[in-house]
Amino acid sequence: MTEIKLTVNGATRSDEVEPRLLLIHYLRDSLGLRAANVGCDTTSCGACTVLLDGESVKSCTVLAVQANGRSVTTAEGLVAEDGAMSAVQQAFRENHGLQCGFCTPGMVMAATSLLAENPHPTEQQVREGLEGNFCRCTGYHNIVRSVLAAAGKLSGSSEMPASEVPDSGVTA
Amino acid sequence: MIPASFDYEVADSAAHALALLAEHGEDAKLLAGGHSLLPMMKVRLAQPAVLIDIARITELSGIAIDGDEVVIGATTRHADVASSVLLKAEAPILAYAAEQVGDPQIRHRGTIGGSLAHADPSADLPMTLLALGGTIEITGPAGTRAVAADDFFTGPFESVLGPDELLTAVRVPRGGPDSPGGTVPWGYQKFVRRANDWAIVGAAAYGGRVALASMGGTPLRALATEEALKSGAPIDEAAQLAAEGTSPGYDFHADVDYREHLARVLVKRALEGKAD
Numbered sequence: 158m159t160e161i162k163l164t165v166n167g168a169t170r171s172d173e174v175e176p177r178l179l180l181i182h183y184l185r186d187s188l189g190l191r192a193a194n195v196g197c198d199t200t201s202c203g204a205c206t207v208l209l210d211g212e213s214v215k216s217c218t219v220l221a222v223q224a225n226g227r228s229v230t231t232a233e234g235l236v237a238e239d240g241a242m243s244a245v246q247q248a249f250r251e252n253h254g255l256q257c258g259f260c261t262p263g264m265v266m267a268a269t270s271l272l273a274e275n276p277h278p279t280e281q282q283v284r285e286g287l288e289g290n291f292c293r294c295t296g297y298h299n300i301v302r303s304v305l306a307a308a309g310k311l312s313g314s315s316e317m318p319a320s321e322v323p324d325s326g327v328t329a
Numbered sequence: 330m331i332p333a334s335f336d337y338e339v340a341d342s343a344a345h346a347l348a349l350l351a352e353h354g355e356d357a358k359l360l361a362g363g364h365s366l367l368p369m370m371k372v373r374l375a376q377p378a379v380l381i382d383i384a385r386i387t388e389l390s391g392i393a394i395d396g397d398e399v400v401i402g403a404t405t406r407h408a409d410v411a412s413s414v415l416l417k418a419e420a421p422i423l424a425y426a427a428e429q430v431g432d433p434q435i436r437h438r439g440t441i442g443g444s445l446a447h448a449d450p451s452a453d454l455p456m457t458l459l460a461l462g463g464t465i466e467i468t469g470p471a472g473t474r475a476v477a478a479d480d481f482f483t484g485p486f487e488s489v490l491g492p493d494e495l496l497t498a499v500r501v502p503r504g505g506p507d508s509p510g511g512t513v514p515w516g517y518q519k520f521v522r523r524a525n526d527w528a529i530v531g532a533a534a535y536g537g538r539v540a541l542a543s544m545g546g547t548p549l550r551a552l553a554t555e556e557a558l559k560s561g562a563p564i565d566e567a568a569q570l571a572a573e574g575t576s577p578g579y580d581f582h583a584d585v586d587y588r589e590h591l592a593r594v595l596v597k598r599a600l601e602g603k604a605d
Contacts, residue, residue: 159337176337176380198330200368201525203434212408212437218367219438222337223360223382271433288524289432 161225165190166234174221180214181205183221184231192232192262196291203290206263206270207231213270215289232262235269245269245307254303256294264290268304276312280305332370336379343468346383346495351470353379355492360384361404362438364431365447389442389497392416397509398464398500399423403442407454408433410441418507422515422535425604426457429517432525442496445481448488451527451543453519455482459548460515460533460540463501469494482547504536516599520591522582529582532571532595539599544575544592551575551596558600568597 158173165188174183184190184207193216196204200218207216208230235243245268248254255261264287271278271286278286283304284297292300338353340346350357358366358377361384369375383389389404392413399419401410410416410427417424430436430444430453444454445465458465458478465476470493481488490496504513513536519528531542532551537558539551553570572589579585 175334177332177334179331182331198371200364200431200435203432206434209437213434214437215434218364220337220363220367223363223384267433270437286433289434 159222159225161222163224163226164228166230172221176220176222178221180207180216180219180221180224180229183224184216184229190231190233193266194259194262196259196263201289201291202260202263203267203287204260204263206266206290208266208270211270211273213267213289230266232265235265243269244310245272245304248303248307248310249300252299252303252306254295254300260290260292260294264292264300268300268307271304272308272311276308278304278308283308330371332367333373333376335370335377337382338379339382340386342386343383343388343495343497346381346386347468347470347493349379349381350493350495353381357381357492359446359495361440361443362406363443364435364439365443365449383495384440394419394503395500397503399503401441401499401501403496403498404440405442407431407436407439407441407444411436417505419503419505420461420501421505421512422461422517422533423454423457423501425517426453426533429453429519435525441499445499446488446490446496448482448484448486448547449527450482450485450545450547451531452548453528453531453542456528456531456540456542456548457517457533458499458501459550460535460538461501461504462535462538463499465496466498466500467494468497473497475500479550485546514602515604516602517604518595518599520595530577530588530591530595532592532599534596534599534602539571539596541571541575541592541596544572544577544588546576549575551592554596554600564597564600568593568600571596 162171193207194204196202198217200215205217206213210227267290283301356378360380360382390402392401407427407430463478465481506512516534518532520530528542533540539554541549551571553573554567557567571592577588
């Protein structure tokens with residue numbers, strides 16, 4: 158067992174984990190954070206996407222020990238204390254950016270990371286930025302519309318929590 | 330899918346990583362971003378007893394100019410290569426190629442050294458380093474050696490990298506808009522059927538060098554094309570020779586004839602300076 162200490166959705170956590178424990182299982186099974194889903198389990202579909210130090214990663218291909226000393230954000234962590242959804246989450250709701258909802262937490266996290274890196278993406282940049290996330294319901298149009306709407310809402314405001322801003326430090 | 334059990338060690342310097350490799354021998358594997366290794370461990374294609382995490386070694390990460398070359402640390406991530414202002418100015422083909430790897434999430438984790446050490450003949454960066462005529466720096470018990478990209482890849486997922494050695498850095502020539510010699514013409518073509526997939530065939534051209542992905546057991550130079558260009562043949566004619574000396578495989582995407590056809594078409598476009 159290896160001891161890890163990390164920040165999850167703003168709270169400091171300390172746990173003993175097996176080195177082979179995947180981050181997605183640590184989040185879902187150890188911490189009970191069920192927003193991120195296990196989809197393909199092969200780094201393809203993006204349903205397990207979370208933020209690691211503010212950047213999108215597929216948590217089915219990250220070991221919990223690799224997150225040691227770092228900050229993890231799941232879709233649960235985007236919701237404010239008063240229950241208000243983030244601009245990206247709100248935009249998905251307003252633009253019908255989901256049908257079955259399985260891919261949605263991963264889409265929202267990938268979109269959050271994309272907008273942190275590029276606050277004013279073109280439609281093409283949104284499509285390419287979501288290349289790592291599969292949706293088998295919507296045909297993507299409303300998802301792209303949602304991300305563009307969120308970008309519009311976020312521009313000029315500083316609604317993004319500090320935990321979503323990419324860390325400029327060493328993240329290799 | 331959960332990997333088989335292993336012991337986890339964190340290396341805090343290149344010397345420490347080498348000491349851990351010496352201690353654990355062939356039972357150990359180095360872990361950087363883990364985006365080639367962990368998927369293999371999940372399906373038991375790899376089952377190391379020890380993982381040595383080198384991702385936190387700061388001396389192995391970063392991008393800098395050294396004389397007429399750019400040096401990229403082994404654990405520099407694809408996202409950092411792709412967005413590097415320095416690389417866009419000094420080796421734009423490498424920044425562009427890094428942007429073609431996988432998808433944003435994968436680029437936030439995967440590293441240039443990891444991709445080269447994995448030596449996938451269909452991958453973006455091995456082909457690109459071959460086109461650039463880059464060099465791979467390796468440190469081991471016998472000291473440090475520099476291996477030309479032409480000599481590095483030995484077979485599918487095989488290279489000259491020994492089990493007791495650490496790939497520390499990659500060197501590429503300066504050939505961008507800010508370089509003393511100006512921009513070396515380049516083009517990059519990757520033919521895929523699905524988002525975030527590997528190339529069915531890939532072609533990278535840099536100056537007079539042309540490299541191919543998915544046309545054999547290693548990334549390959551299109552030597553007949555290069556020779557033709559050297560003797561003054563027009564691009565159209567030289568590109569017709571792109572599949573000579575290659576040995577592509579076949580799968581549900583493409584048979585051998587189709588891959589050879591793609592090589593000719595993609596090399597032509599790459600030589601025309603197209604990247605899309």
